Amino acid sequence: MSQPHSPPPPTSTEEVGAAMAAPAFSPLYRQIKGLLLQRLQAGQWRPGESIPSEMELSQQLRVSQGTVRKAIDELAAENLLVRKQGKGTFVATHSERHVRYRFLRLRPDTGDLDDEGQAQRTILYCRRERASAELAGTLGLRAGESVVHMRRTLSMQGTPTVLEDIWLPGHTFKAITAELVTEYAGPTYALLEKEFGVHMVRAVEKIKAVAAPNAEAAQLLQVPPSTPLLQVERVAYTYNDVPMELRRGLYRTDTHHYLNELN
Template sequence: MPKSPAPLYEQIRQLIVAALAAGEWRPGDALPSEAALAARFGASPGTVRRALDELAAEHLVDRRQGSGTFVSTHAAPREPFRFLRLVADDEARGFSRELLGCRRVRATAEVARTLGLRTAEPVIEVRRLLHRRDRPVVLDELWLPERQFEGLTTEVLEAHAGALYALFEARFGVHMVRAEEKLRAVAATPEAARLLGVEEGEPLLSVERLAFTYGDRPVELRRGLYHTASDHYRNDLN
């Protein structure tokens, strides 16, 4: 291990993250045992265990009692909407999706700055509606760097039945590991009102999300308009 002022478990955590970013282990893969990782990094199993616990707290790995440690994946049954916090006030569960469009555009100055791209660099723009109880509840717009999502088309999106982030993992090798969100109240524009089936000017919740992959690289900017008449937005504070 190279000399570093960081504690040994943190150095090991960083090395494991670097290996994940390099694709040594893919989402859903099992990591080597603690003993094997300890031998690889020249550390004690207890130090490796501390590093893995830190990664689990960051949702980068999944520790399963009696089975080992696995790279977290959005394809897991309990993770299909990990970053979507719209909770039904009644017993309604799950969402259906309606794709409104997918096209290649030039990044605006704002989108480019947020995603760390050059102005006018190509991005993939996706627009869709999420439905619950057979009515639209979320209008989503998202922008993805084309250089990491080349080949993402309307046909690819319509052929995928699972979570969007699971598609990003499986087809493009991009794993979303964390996100930052900004929330504010807005009035429904004429277009948003038409698509969400509300009155123009009706209050909506605007959620802007920036999602990151390994190494804290931003790879998705998403802006959603949420109709919360029968739902609420929940965030767990630890």
């Protein structure tokens, strides 16, 4: 799917000054960070692409290289940019192997993700619905607006392990279909980047221990009724904290655990 044409970067002192307009107490590197974030949001640098060097950016923006470096350091800490030794700095992407499961924290009890291999997706349906008031509020829509509702299972080594319901804003993902998702070999978030230009940069999750809520869920996960499961609700955001996805999942934990690294 073709992407909208991105505006050229500001080059004049006036343009840069306007783009960096901020309260007087905002440090200069934070203003530069905001400007770089604007360029990321506008799609000037696509996921997986390299950005200009610190020296080039410092010349463009008429600030010191150290100021640019500090701004990039913060964007890298937020997983928006990735530094690669000897290669440069790149826009983070969900396509790369080491971030394929950036938001999916389910890990096998024995071995690791490489041993387990990629999860197998089964799309049960992908259809358009009208957003309820609750769903609209979560996704920043008006009640009744179109949303895409996708239900799927993820199987690990042939065993259904995750049952997910996913809701996406209909106006942003007009062309998404079950066939498109099924045929794409990589992670779904990488598909949303490639086909729709939407890069999920952060997510907020709520996790509860529950019993299998109904016979259908138990059957799809191939577990007895009332089996203990993890219920994970996730809201994923693109740049500037715009919500782009609500995901509700039921996770089996008889062979897997949920891993969070805190620092």
